[in-house]
Structure formats: structure tokens, C-alpha cells
Amino acid sequence: MPPHPPDPDAIAAAERFIPALQEAEYEPQSPRNKGYNCFAWAARDSARCWDPPGLADWTYWPDGVPTWESLENYRRAFATVGFEDCDTGDLEKGFEKVAIFVDAENVPIHAARQLPNGRWTSKLGKGIDIEHDFEALEGDPAIGNLGCFMQRPSPGPPPDPPGPLLVLPRDAGRLTIPREKDS
């Protein structure tokens, strides 16, 4: 039983953007949340987006890690929280693993974390978290192909509680425009 009731709109959107999900067995685990991304989730950080700073610098990127977007630099980022390279994504007692997926130019576009049951958990962009089999996502154009596996001793720290839902009602407030007073 997922901790949150499934959101049909979020699921439909995910399956549109990631067609591999249409044929896969997966379970939604959270509502949509723009406050963290897949790289943060893989590192058990659900408070921030892990992303090299861009033109506007508001994301988290570990100190000392070069900001050029490459597999090597994402591996360095995960190394700051204890991960080291490993050969396989097989479940191994005493280790927690992450998989980093890359696009055709070898730039990371997704990351997933292995769960104690051997399946994997992924945050899908600004959308939902899902639990899935490893093969369910690999190779989808939106997910990419395996770049590398990394591992660290488990159990890792407990996941941070999810941040606030960053969805406000559309009528939360409008820009008000002063109008000329009647003379």
C-alpha cells in the first residue's frame, strides 16, 4: 500500500513522458513535489534539488565538486555522501546502491536508489516517487542508460521527511492593479 493515494493525473503524465512505465510494474509512492529531484532523492535528501548551479544559483551542489555536468562530476557529488563505485546493481547485504543514468552524451539525467527489498526507488523529475524494478526504466529516452552503480554501507540515514508540497491553488492571489479613482 503506497503511503499516498495515487494521483491519476500525475501517473498519466508520468506514463506520457516516460513510455516505459506503460508496460512496467511500479508503485507510486508520493505526490508530486518540485522541492527535490531524482539525484537528491537517490542521496536521501528530499529537501533540495541536487543540480550544478546555473544562471540563477538556487540549487544544492556539494562544495568542491566541479559544476560541469558530467558523469564524473555526479559521481564526485555522490561520493560526498559516502558512495563509491561498484560493479553491479545486485542486492548485497550491508550496502545501499544507487544507479546513475546518462543520456547519449554521457550526461546524467536520472538516478535511482536501491531499496532493501532489491527493487529501486526513483523520483521522476518534479513529479512523483515510484518503486520499480531496475529494468522498468532503463533505456527509456527520458531516463537514459546506465552510467554507473555506486554503493555505500547500509543502512543509510533515514530519509528526510518530504518538504512541503509546492503546489498552490491557482486562485491563491492575483496581481492587483491600482485603478484610477473616480473624480
Place this chain on the structure above:
Amino acid sequence: MKTLVKNPLEQLVDEPDRRSPCVAFQTDWDPGYRQPYWARWSKPKTHYETVVYLKPVPDGILAAPAAFLVADPPERKRFEDLASEWEAETEFMSRQSQAVMHAAYQRIIGMGPVAVPLLLERLRDNPDNWFWALTAITGEDPGKDSTTLMDAREAWLEWGREQGFIE
């Protein structure tokens, strides 16, 4: 900061994106503009509309820009269509550098200063990474010390209020 200018309304109309947070008007400008509380005007052939609050002071009239608006509905609709398109098509992108390269996002940046109040309004109502566009257009980065979306949002909204873009 207060700045004395000879014909501030003309300057603001001609250069709508060069606004000071506060402008002190001299008394020799067109008295037709001298309204007790606020003034507004549109720049010809654009969709800019500017509102300033006016307050008489001993050496002139103190004017604080209150809003910098898109008055023309097609511009607002164009922005909202592009913003919705970007939000829908990048929901599952994890890298910000990938999402901001989406054509809809780039077209919003291409709208220039007219998009700033709309971006701030969108940021307020439906937080997302509009920071890149705001920085690209304004050259400012008030959220640079933030590491979360909501902290950066607060920093930008505070900046927008200080600049008179939103209330």
C-alpha cells in the same frame, strides 16, 4: 534611493526597463501628470503599462513605481500559454539546465522585461524554477544564497515587492 530627474515620466516611458525604485519629480514637469495619488500610462506600440504612486513633498512629488504591467491581454495569454507548456513538458526533467533550454522557456526569456511581473506572479502562485528566466532578463539573482526552491522563491518575491513589480 531618490533621484531627481527633469522629466521622469518621459524617461520612464522611453526606457521602461530603467526604473529607479523611487524617483523624486521636479515641479516643472507637465502638470497634467500631477495627480494626487498615482499615475499610469502605456508606451505606444508596446504592451507596457506603468503605474507609479505619487506623493507631494516640499521639492516636488515623490513617485514610487507601484507596478509594471502587461496591459495587453495577448501578451499575458502568450506568457501563460508558454508557461503552462513548459511546466507540462519539463515536469519529468531532473536537470535544471535541460529544463530551461526548452523552447517555451526560451521564448519567455525572449519576451524581455514585460515578462518580469508575470514571472513573479507565476512564481508566487505555482512555485517552479522561474529564477533562471528572471535572472536572464533582469541581471539580478536575489536567490543566490538559497539552496531550496521555496527560499529562492521568497527571495525573488521580496525583490519583486521592493522593485514594485508585485504587491
